[in-house]
Amino acid sequence: MTGEQLKKLRETLVxxxxxxxxxxxxxxxxxxxxxxxxxxxxxxxxxxxIQKIQSDETSSIFADKF
Structure with a gap:
């Protein structure tokens, strides 16, 4: 995961x-x-x-991108 991808993920999660x-x-x-x-x-x-993302149903869709 790049820094840019991480930032997008974080911003998507508001x-x-x-x-x-x-x-x-x-x-x-x-x-x-x-x-x-x-x-x-x-x-x-x-x-x-990844562990935290997968434990949250609303954001688990992002886990496969990393």
Missing amino acids: MTQKEFAELVGVGCSTISNIESGARTMSLLTRAKI
Whole structure:
């Protein structure tokens, strides 16, 4: 998942970076750095995002894109 894809997902869920970071269980700076391209997403962070997305019925449609 690219930073741009992550940002689109977060915005589709109508969440701030802070809210999304709290949902996923990572720091706000992690989300910010991934979205800006300053950092690549770790496998652990990716797994956390997918797990949270799949647990929410309204956003599970996005999980197959990652």
